[in-house]
Each structure stands twice: as structure tokens, then as C-alpha cells.
Amino acid sequence: xxxxARKVALVGAGTSKFGQTFPLRRIPEHWTDAWLNAVATxxxxxxxxxxxxxxVGNYSADLFNHQxxxxxxxxxxxxxxxKPAPRFEGACASSGIAMRQALITxxxxxxxxxxxxxxEVMTEVPTVGVTDALATASDVTFxxxxxxxxxxxxxxIASAHMxxxxxxxxxLMRVAIKNHINGKENPYAQMQRSIKDxxxxxxxxxxxxxxxxxxxxxxxxxxxxxxNPPIAWPLHLFDCSLVTDGAACLFLASEDVAKxxxxxxxxxxxxxQGSAAIAMHDRTTLTALEATVEASRQAYxxxxxxxxxxxxxEVHDCFTIAEICAMEDLGFYEKGKAVEAIKNKDTxxxxxxxxxxxxxxxxxxxPVGATGAAQAVxxxxxxxxxxxxxxxxxxDVEIAMTHNLGGSGGTCVVQIYEK
Amino acid sequence: xxxxxxxxxxxxxYLSERKLMGSKCKKCGQVxxxxxxxxxxxxxxxxxxxxxxxxxxxxxxxxxxxxxPYFVKKGYDRKKPYVFSVIAxxxxxxxxxxxxxxxxxxxxTIKVGMLVxxxxxxxxxxxxxEKVDLGFEPA
Numbered sequence: 001x002x003x004x005a006r007k008v009a010l011v012g013a014g015t016s017k018f019g020q021t022f023p024l025r026r027i028p029e030h031w032t033d034a035w036l037n038a039v040a041t042x043x044x045x046x047x048x049x050x051x052x053x054x055x056v057g058n059y060s061a062d063l064f065n066h067q068x069x070x071x072x073x074x075x076x077x078x079x080x081x082x083k084p085a086p087r088f089e090g091a092c093a094s095s096g097i098a099m100r101q102a103l104i105t106x107x108x109x110x111x112x113x114x115x116x117x118x119x120e121v122m123t124e125v126p127t128v129g130v131t132d133a134l135a136t137a138s139d140v141t142f143x144x145x146x147x148x149x150x151x152x153x154x155x156x157i158a159s160a161h162m163x164x165x166x167x168x169x170x171x172l173m174r175v176a177i178k179n180h181i182n183g184k185e186n187p188y189a190q191m192q193r194s195i196k197d198x199x200x201x202x203x204x205x206x207x208x209x210x211x212x213x214x215x216x217x218x219x220x221x222x223x224x225x226x227x228n229p230p231i232a233w234p235l236h237l238f239d240c241s242l243v244t245d246g247a248a249c250l251f252l253a254s255e256d257v258a259k260x261x262x263x264x265x266x267x268x269x270x271x272x273q274g275s276a277a278i279a280m281h282d283r284t285t286l287t288a289l290e291a292t293v294e295a296s297r298q299a300y301x302x303x304x305x306x307x308x309x310x311x312x313x314e315v316h317d318c319f320t321i322a323e324i325c326a327m328e329d330l331g332f333y334e335k336g337k338a339v340e341a342i343k344n345k346d347t348x349x350x351x352x353x354x355x356x357x358x359x360x361x362x363x364x365x366x367p368v369g370a371t372g373a374a375q376a377v378x379x380x381x382x383x384x385x386x387x388x389x390x391x392x393x394x395x396d397v398e399i400a401m402t403h404n405l406g407g408s409g410g411t412c413v414v415q416i417y418e419k
Numbered sequence: 420x421x422x423x424x425x426x427x428x429x430x431x432x433y434l435s436e437r438k439l440m441g442s443k444c445k446k447c448g449q450v451x452x453x454x455x456x457x458x459x460x461x462x463x464x465x466x467x468x469x470x471x472x473x474x475x476x477x478x479x480x481x482x483x484x485x486x487x488p489y490f491v492k493k494g495y496d497r498k499k500p501y502v503f504s505v506i507a508x509x510x511x512x513x514x515x516x517x518x519x520x521x522x523x524x525x526x527x528t529i530k531v532g533m534l535v536x537x538x539x540x541x542x543x544x545x546x547x548x549e550k551v552d553l554g555f556e557p558a
Contacts, residue, residue, distance in 0.1 A: 132487065132488055135487055144489070145489065145552060147502075147503040148487070149485065149503075151485070152481040153481075156480055156505055157479065160531060163531035229497075230482070232483045232485070232503075233500070280505055281506075286505060
């Protein structure tokens with residue numbers, strides 16, 4: 001594993017407001033919002049003339065919007081033509097890959113400044129179309145015909161994890177409860193409510209209608225009620241991330257020019273990408289994601305850092321079980337031990353290892369192709385001390401990580417950030 | 420190109436004849452299902468067809484309430500879930516398949532590790548040609 005030939009920094013980052021916005025806000029609106037929000041974070045300003053390429057991460061505008069060839073569409077909207085605008089696809093890791101490729105391009109010396117776009121507008125098709133489009137990130141010939149949906153694949157991982165390590169439904173619920181608490185503090189999140197808020201709102205609604213008031217004592221009672229129906233057992237509605245429209249924009253710059261844009265660049269000191277068989281049945285284990293293990297191994301080696309050094313992390317919680325697996329496969333906890341940390345609230349914002357301070361995919365939302373870049377936006381904000389509302393870390397974040405998965409774990413991209 | 424070449428199409432043709440076929444590597448003995456032209460272990464084109472016993476264990480599963488359009492066409496929905504499963508075959512490889520003969524509405528009664536055997540599922544869905552899907556049931 002080589003080193004980066006020169007240092008590369010994140011000098012600006014922003015997202016659009018995530019939500020279910022079609023037809024009011026489509027690809028152009030999300031992208032321009034993300035661009036403007038990212039430009040606003042560049043201390044000394046950034047202009048299209050400063051940027052040499054636009055790297056676009058998008059999973060499937062083809063299936064969601066019947067729109068291919070997204071690269072030049074994105075670059076046109078922000079005045080980057082005639083510069084190169086390639087598109088990168090790796091399911092839900094698409095913009096993690098775009099960011100990594102921008103990083104490698106800059107480190108190579110070929111370019112100094114690249115704009116990374118992550119985007120997905122998913123609600124142009126009905127739910128059944130979303131399920132179908134996402135399912136094509138699995139092995140269509142052998143998994144899809146066996147009935148696999150996206151939640152179904154992660155549910156199968158959960159069933160194996162529960163069997164091997166004794167992980168429970170309550171453990172999964174704890175992940176969702178924590179991420180919703182964080183998402184409440186994120187003005188760009190799709191669902192800015194804690195599960196307790198949602199429970200109380202439901203009780204008030206039933207009371208208002210003169211119905212029988214449910215005797216839920218806490219979030220766990222609520223999550224065990226019919227308000228949280230199974231989607232793909234053992235996963236229920238609140239174990240699943242959201243269907244989201246959104247975009248994220250990142251500005252990456254070489255060490256030679258970074259200081260022109262800001263006095264406080266965030267250096268990307270490690271990157272890794274791993275692959276595993278797209279079909280789960282072709283892997284050697286169902287309770288760990290091998291691509292995560294490999295991507296993080298590369299990133300740790302490149303940066304010279306280890307799991308203990310990561311002060312905070314944005315991990316790919318497309319489903320609650322995925323956050324548990326990530327915490328283990330990234331080496332933060334031994335296999336089977338992550339649930340204890342979750343029980344101890346170690347992963348809360350005031351815990352020993354805060355995870356998904358943004359609210360994660362669970363509460364912030366999961367516009368699949370935008371997710372990898374959006375994770376970097378949260379880390380950028382936390383490290384710069386500009387995270388909104390009450391979610392800014394109370395200590396100075398000096399080292400952090402993003403972990404971005406594609407499909408059921410066929411692709412993984414990990415990036416490490418340092419001040 | 421021989422008629423019996425290891426291809427996806429021939430694997431599916433065997434499936435339609437109710438045979439679960441894998442490939443066995445003549446060099447290293449690795450068994451792969453579905454069958455592969457290149458052995459998954461030594462990556463050599465030294466494989467030949469081998470029929471599976473159809474016996475195995477349940478490695479992972481999900482009882483799915485919100486299914487794929489294909490399974491919705493097969494008649495499944497929120498009230499009538501189906502089980503997607505990963506089966507570890509006695510010969511070593513794992514396969515994805517529908518698990519039938521279990522109580523889909525009470526998935527807590529289905530246990531990872533339970534013994535299963537192959538059950539070829541004849542599918543007749545309007546608008547699609549008649550076919551056989553791979554299924555398993557409790558042994």
C-alpha cells in the first residue's frame with residue numbers, strides 16, 4: 001500500500017436540505033443548494049475558475065429519474081464546463097468513491113482543486129420503484145430471484161449476527177434511538193425528531209381523536225408496537241434508513257493551494273476501498289463485512305492511525321445492524337462486543353466513541369449516491385467547529401473517519417481526516 | 420463452445436430440470452454454486468459440473484413483508500410474507516433461495532442452523548414464462 005504523493009485537504013463542504021422533495025426540488029435544486037452551502041464554508045471564497053474538474057457520485061439517476069449521463073449535467077449547473085465531469089457508481093458508496101478518486105487525482109499532481117458532487121433524487125418513482133432500483137445493487141440473477149430486497153439482505157445479516165452473538169431487537173432499537181436524537185440537532189436532516197418525540201406526537205394524536213391512549217412507558221414500548229411494523233424481519237420500519245432526495249458538495253485542494261482557500265484545511269490522511277462478492281452467499285462470512293475490514297485496513301495503514309485514534313466517525317447505518325457491524329469491522333470493538341458499547345451509550349455525542357453525530361442515514365436521510373460525500377460534510381463541520389444546534393462536539397475533534405458502504409457490503413470506502 | 424459449457428444459462432437449464440448443479444475444480448477440488456467457469460479459489464478454468472445433494476443448513480434469513488415486484492407478482496404482500504434465505508450446502512458453498520414450509524408470519528420460530536433440503540419451486544406468474552426457482556424446506 002503506497003502513500004499519497006502529496007497532501008490533500010477538504011476546504012469546503014455542504015449539503016442540501018435532505019427530504020422527500022420531488023417534484024418541488026429535483027436534481028438541479030439539490031445540487032445548487034449543496035454547492036452554495038459548500039461555497040459558503042470556504043473562508044476566502046472559491047470560484048468555478050479555481051476548480052479543475054467535477055467528480056460526480058450517483059447510484060442510479062437512470063432508474064430513479066430516467067436520466068443518464070449525469071456528469072456534464074451537474075458541471076453545467078455550476079459553471080464548470082468544459083472541464084472534465086466523470087460519474088462514479090458503486091451503489092450507496094458512489095460519492096465515497098468519487099471523493100476518493102478526486103483525492104487520488106490531486107495527490108498524483110494532475111490537478112490541484114476538484115469539486116465532488118454526491119446526489120440522488122429517489123422519490124420521483126413510487127416506493128415499489130425505489131425498492132426495485134435499490135435491489136439492483138444486489139446480485140439480480142441469484143439474490144433478487146430468491147426474493148432479496150435491500151432490507152432483506154441486511155435482515156439476513158442481522159439474523160446471522162443474532163444467532164452468533166446473541167444480538168437482540170433491543171440492541172438494534174438502541175442504534176435508531178441514538179441516531180434520531182442526533183438528527184434532531186441537524187437542520188439539514190430529513191427527520192429532525194427523536195423517537196421519543198414521535199412517540200409523544202402519536203400519543204397526543206390518539207388523545208386528540210378521543211381514542212384509547214397507548215400505555216407506552218418508553219421508546220422501546222413504542223418500537224415494539226404496531227407503529228413499528230416489520231419490513232424484513234428481524235428488521236422493522238425504524239431499523240431502516242429513509243428514502244431521501246439530497247445532494248452534497250465537497251471542495252478538495254492540494255497542499256500547494258489549500259492555504260489560498262482557508263487557514264484551517266482538514267487533511268484527508270487515509271483512504272481505502274475494499275470489495276467483496278456482490279452476492280452475500282459468495283462471501284466467507286455473513287456476520288462481518290469483509291470490504292469494511294479491507295477498506296479500513298488500507299486507510300489505517302496510509303494514515304498511520306488506528307481505530308482507537310478515531311475520535312468520532314460517520315458510519316454507514318443504512319440499517320441499524322449495519323452500524324453494529326461497522327463498529328466491529330472497523331476495529332472499534334471486538335466482534336460481538338459493539339452492542340455492549342451501545343448499551344453503555346458510548347456512541348452518544350457525550351460518549352467515549354460518538355458515532356453518526358449527523359443523525360446518520362437513519363435520521364439525516366440516505367440519498368444513496370449523496371451519502372458518502374454527506375458523511376464527509378458532517379466530519380468537516382465537526383472538525384471546523386461549525387456543526388449546527390446542539391450537536392457540535394464539546395471537544396476539539398482532531399481525527400475522524402467516514403465509512404461508506406455500497407450494496408449489502410460489496411463495496412466499502414473509508415476515509416480518515418486530520419487537522 | 421460445447422453444449423454443456425459452464426454458463427449461467429446452462430445452470431438455469433439444469434435448475435428447470437430440477438437439478439442443483441455446481442462446479443468442481445479438477446485442480447484444487449473447490450466446489451462453487453452456482454457453477455463457475457473459473458474456480459473461485461485457484462481462478463483456473465479447470466471446473467466441471469457436479470450435482471449437489473440438496474442438503475444443507477439455514478445460514479441466514481429474513482421474512483420479508485415488503486417484497487420485490489417479482490414476489491408481489493407471485494402473490495406475497497404485507498399480510499403474506501415470504502422468507503429469503505442463505506443456505507450453507509453440505510458440499511460447502513452457500514446459495515440464496517426462498518425458504519418454504521415454515522411459518523413466515525412467525526419468523527421467531529425459524530432457526531438459523533436448522534437442517535434443510537432442496538425444494539424446486541415451479542413458478543407460474545402471469546406475463547412470465549413458466550420456470551423453476553430454487554427453494555429449500557425444513558429437512
